[in-house]
Amino acid sequence: MLLKKRSRVKNAWKLIIPAEFSSESYVIRTSPVVLGCSGHCDIVIKDPSVAESHIQFVLVSQGKFLEIYSLAGDSGEGPRTMLDGGAVEKTRIKAVGDKFFTLKAGNVHLRLMYAPVRDSSSVPSGRAAPRVPQVQWFFLHGGVEYGPMTESALARAFARKELLPLDDVWHSGLDRPMRAYEMPALLHDGSRLSKKKAEPWGKLRCPCCWHNFLIEDVMYISRHPDLTGDPVLGSEEPLRFLPRDLKPVRRALDSRGEVCSEMACPRCHLRIPTPFIDTVPLFLSIIGIPGSGKSYYLASATWRLRKILPRYFNISFEDIDNMTNQWLNAYEEALFFARDRDEYHVIEKTQIEASGLSRQVKINNITMLLPQPAIFTLVSKSHGGNDGDTPMPSGNMPLPVRTLAVYDNAGEHFQTGQDVIEKPGTLHMLHAHGFIFLFDPTADPRFGSVIDQGGRDGIAATVYQQQKIVIETMDRVRKYTGLNVTDKVKKPVVAGLSKFDLLQGYFAGKGIKWSDPPIKWIKRGEAAALDMSLVRMVSDHIREFFYELSPEYVNTIESFAHEVVYLPVSAIGHQPGTRGVNTGDVNPLWVEVPFLYILSRHGHIRSAGQDISNRGRSMSAGQDILNRGQSMSAGQDISSHDRKASPGQSLLNHGEIGSGKMLNHGDIESGKR
Amino acid sequence: MGTSGFTTVAHTEGMPVRYIALCESLSGYTYIYPLGHPKYHLNPVCYSHHRVDVNGTILSVISSVMPCGRDYTGRENKIAHHVVLESRDMVPCGPAWAMMHGSFFMENWNQPPSLLAPGRIKLPGTDVMKESHYAGTWNDEFGDAGTAGVLARWALEQPGIPSFKLYDPEKTSSILALAVESMVLLPPEKRWTTTFSTCFFSKPMDSDCLWRFCPVISRPGARPWHGEWVISPWKILRLYSRQEV
Numbered sequence A: 001m002l003l004k005k006r007s008r009v010k011n012a013w014k015l016i017i018p019a020e021f022s023s024e025s026y027v028i029r030t031s032p033v034v035l036g037c038s039g040h041c042d043i044v045i046k047d048p049s050v051a052e053s054h055i056q057f058v059l060v061s062q063g064k065f066l067e068i069y070s071l072a073g074d075s076g077e078g079p080r081t082m083l084d085g086g087a088v089e090k091t092r093i094k095a096v097g098d099k100f101f102t103l104k105a106g107n108v109h110l111r112l113m114y115a116p117v118r119d120s121s122s123v124p125s126g127r128a129a130p131r132v133p134q135v136q137w138f139f140l141h142g143g144v145e146y147g148p149m150t151e152s153a154l155a156r157a158f159a160r161k162e163l164l165p166l167d168d169v170w171h172s173g174l175d176r177p178m179r180a181y182e183m184p185a186l187l188h189d190g191s192r193l194s195k196k197k198a199e200p201w202g203k204l205r206c207p208c209c210w211h212n213f214l215i216e217d218v219m220y221i222s223r224h225p226d227l228t229g230d231p232v233l234g235s236e237e238p239l240r241f242l243p244r245d246l247k248p249v250r251r252a253l254d255s256r257g258e259v260c261s262e263m264a265c266p267r268c269h270l271r272i273p274t275p276f277i278d279t280v281p282l283f284l285s286i287i288g289i290p291g292s293g294k295s296y297y298l299a300s301a302t303w304r305l306r307k308i309l310p311r312y313f314n315i316s317f318e319d320i321d322n323m324t325n326q327w328l329n330a331y332e333e334a335l336f337f338a339r340d341r342d343e344y345h346v347i348e349k350t351q352i353e354a355s356g357l358s359r360q361v362k363i364n365n366i367t368m369l370l371p372q373p374a375i376f377t378l379v380s381k382s383h384g385g386n387d388g389d390t391p392m393p394s395g396n397m398p399l400p401v402r403t404l405a406v407y408d409n410a411g412e413h414f415q416t417g418q419d420v421i422e423k424p425g426t427l428h429m430l431h432a433h434g435f436i437f438l439f440d441p442t443a444d445p446r447f448g449s450v451i452d453q454g455g456r457d458g459i460a461a462t463v464y465q466q467q468k469i470v471i472e473t474m475d476r477v478r479k480y481t482g483l484n485v486t487d488k489v490k491k492p493v494v495a496g497l498s499k500f501d502l503l504q505g506y507f508a509g510k511g512i513k514w515s516d517p518p519i520k521w522i523k524r525g526e527a528a529a530l531d532m533s534l535v536r537m538v539s540d541h542i543r544e545f546f547y548e549l550s551p552e553y554v555n556t557i558e559s560f561a562h563e564v565v566y567l568p569v570s571a572i573g574h575q576p577g578t579r580g581v582n583t584g585d586v587n588p589l590w591v592e593v594p595f596l597y598i599l600s601r602h603g604h605i606r607s608a609g610q611d612i613s614n615r616g617r618s619m620s621a622g623q624d625i626l627n628r629g630q631s632m633s634a635g636q637d638i639s640s641h642d643r644k645a646s647p648g649q650s651l652l653n654h655g656e657i658g659s660g661k662m663l664n665h666g667d668i669e670s671g672k673r
Numbered sequence B: 001m002g003t004s005g006f007t008t009v010a011h012t013e014g015m016p017v018r019y020i021a022l023c024e025s026l027s028g029y030t031y032i033y034p035l036g037h038p039k040y041h042l043n044p045v046c047y048s049h050h051r052v053d054v055n056g057t058i059l060s061v062i063s064s065v066m067p068c069g070r071d072y073t074g075r076e077n078k079i080a081h082h083v084v085l086e087s088r089d090m091v092p093c094g095p096a097w098a099m100m101h102g103s104f105f106m107e108n109w110n111q112p113p114s115l116l117a118p119g120r121i122k123l124p125g126t127d128v129m130k131e132s133h134y135a136g137t138w139n140d141e142f143g144d145a146g147t148a149g150v151l152a153r154w155a156l157e158q159p160g161i162p163s164f165k166l167y168d169p170e171k172t173s174s175i176l177a178l179a180v181e182s183m184v185l186l187p188p189e190k191r192w193t194t195t196f197s198t199c200f201f202s203k204p205m206d207s208d209c210l211w212r213f214c215p216v217i218s219r220p221g222a223r224p225w226h227g228e229w230v231i232s233p234w235k236i237l238r239l240y241s242r243q244e245v
Helices: A002-006 A149-159 A184-190 A192-196 A274-278 A294-313 A326-336 A445-452 A467-481 A500-509 A532-551 A551-560 A593-599 A639-644 B016-023 B094-104 B136-142 B147-157 B177-184
Strands: A009-016 A027-030 A033-036 A054-058 A065-070 A081-083 A090-094 A100-105 A108-118 A136-140 A146-147 A168-171 A204-205 A212-214 A219-221 A226-232 A235-238 A251-253 A280-288 A315-319 A357-364 A366-371 A375-380 A400-408 A433-441 A493-497 A519-523 A527-532 A563-569 B003-005 B007-012 B045-054 B057-070 B076-085 B114-116 B165-166 B211-216 B235-240
Touching: A002 A146, A009 A054, A065 A081, A090 B211, A136 A149, A146 A149, A149 A184, A192 A251, A192 A467, A251 A366, A274 A400, A280 A294, A280 A467, A280 A593, A280 B076, A294 A315, A294 A326, A294 A519, A294 A527, A366 B016, A433 A467, A433 A593, A445 A532, A467 A551, A493 A532, A493 A551, A493 A593, A527 A532, A527 A593, A532 A551, A532 A563, A532 A593, A563 A593, A639 B235, B007 B016, B016 B045, B016 B076, B045 B094, B045 B177, B094 B177, B136 B147, B136 B177, B147 B165, B147 B177
Parallel strands: A280 A400, A280 A433, A433 A493, A493 A563, B007 B114, B165 B211, B165 B235
Antiparallel strands: A009 A027, A009 A108, A033 A054, A054 A065, A065 A090, A081 A100, A100 A108, A136 A146, A136 A168, A204 A212, A226 A235, A315 A375, A357 A366, A375 A400, A519 A527, B003 B007, B003 B076, B045 B057, B057 B076
16 A cells, blocks of 8 residues: 555656756755755755755645745855845745746755655566565564565564564665565565554554554654754754655665664654564553652652562653653652662652753744653563464463553643643643543642641641542543543543552551552562452442542543542652652552553453453442452452452452462562662 | 643733743743752743744743642642733833843732733833943852953854853852843843743744753752753853852
């Protein structure tokens, strides 16, 4: 389909150059295009009146507009670049069929028009994968050449993600390599996984502006120091460009001949880490009022996931690169890298305009602040059971490699009136694969009576109806996705009871003790699973607690989503004092569980016990939890703990939920990375 | 206009919405010393002058953004006060002088959100300006008054190339005075085209920032400078205090 589309006649900007300089006109297909007398330029006009780099053309809105920048300055005898008789420094012209624009570079007269042209960039049929069994293929991935192999072996490599869409593939009959995504055979035959769960190859989503674009539209970031000044990012940023000639190992040449490897979104021009382009992303939205502890939670949760996922689920959880996650690394260092136990640190209140968390861009002449996500790679260390052939216990078919993007928004950003085009930073919620709402009990006076006496003194006197945040989220999701008012989001939603350390005394008074995360070994030392039965039981208790004190919150959040679990979390295990967090006392509680739950719902980690989604609306108030949990997964003696679990008993104490396969407390400690 | 609790709490009556959005985008502040740090009070005030093209009109925005105790959640607060000026408002003494001697920036806001009366702020005119060209603050702080002229010369000769001035906020607190003394050396018509920030971390999208005074510190508990950092081909001036020299 791609090849067919490319071979048709379509309109494009055409620059007609005098015959003494060129025998043919130049079609502006990529952006930017530089005209000048230097041999480095895209359009070379050897005339003494033309500057080395004289004019830059930039396509806007798929060529509906053309921006013309004069790079030549003023000669002292008048402007050196003229358009339709007027001097030009920077201008934008609209594509109008059959209309000529006269352009003058120095003393050279040019004509510019938007006219039908045959797309010479169409890939010759010979370049597509010829289905000849004898052909031996090669591909280049990570600087390593693989092959020779048959086409079906190539497809298998593609399915296993050993060969990625931007990798070069070739065989002896090709005059130059092609990219893997240009092979329809790979797309149709090789990516069974992507057809089932993932977004189709070739379609990418920017983690900063969430623009959906084709892989062939990925821009590269210039490296030559002369090529600064980007129309979207500002005068000091390296220019972004669409490559015409790709070099092996995903490199492109900028217009000054430097090899470039960093890639960027074609809309917002912000850098996209290369592994993000190669993988299918998961987006997570963490939502809460100002002061609900989102930044602390995020830092604490990711820190714990770095330990938990490799250790129990055989999944590595790493920063996608050293640059992207700097702000989150700084959070983690503040909480977990204390030189001594008496150090105090704080995580700064998140500002919408914070320089590390957002970037200003200019799109469609609107200056807007786009968020900078933290991105992690999730790589299944052994594909055992997860290579696409074996479904997970949940029945899902996970991918061996994914990326996880999370955002740290200011609480004010979720409030009514903040959804403006200049600050689209919360729109990740439209693409989120899961939501974590953090409920701050200290901002609801009805929770005052259940908060531990010792914790009440240091609490700021804030009051906020937190269902408003959920309503605002619903509004935004419905507004942008066209969701009907009666429709519910079919994504996992976690209602996190934040600052749970303040409520431990209350729950202890009811005989419910705090204990380890709900993880149990399937095979000790080799494979663990999220104990969904325990998650469910805890969720029922927290929901009951919520319903008693803040029923409108429960009603609102359950009108938003089909599937809500209620989980307690405490990012640091105590309340920070006026000096900040005593790093020696940091003891996160269940912070990783909402993440694990969402990952399990998407089939990326194993779960054991009854699937919550099968219970329908069983989480309603007052229902007897003893009647649930009838159908456990094979080999799990969980029904026994269901019999034991009743209100007033220690539901969170693993020792009482005895299949003997639970983790000991010492298995998961909050230590250094 | 000012912000408190990280939302706009006051603006001049009749101010275009686009100006408000512009000012909010200039209200970011990076705390060098976090709340609770013994040196929290040494967080520098960020005075800045930016020039912005809004629908073909060149505006000057002079701003002060500074820490302001705790907000309603008990965390660090800031107050940002911006004054948007059109060409007729630009007095000859220049933006740095006007900010230093105008005394119009608010340092706190304890009232409900409200509208401010138009024409409330009058910038000091030429008559109050002492056209002294002696850079006493440069001399006192760094032992060389001539450095003021270096900045002025750079601004005149290469107005498109920004320069970075790295300073230690524990040793140098009068950054605005340094900017004033350098700006005084410029011809009056050049003063309002010279943009600057006394606590530079990142350049706003819509404005240049020619003189970038960057607080640099690497002591325990202080936040490292992690702004965008491109050295070549721009100019770097590391400011050592008199004692260090």
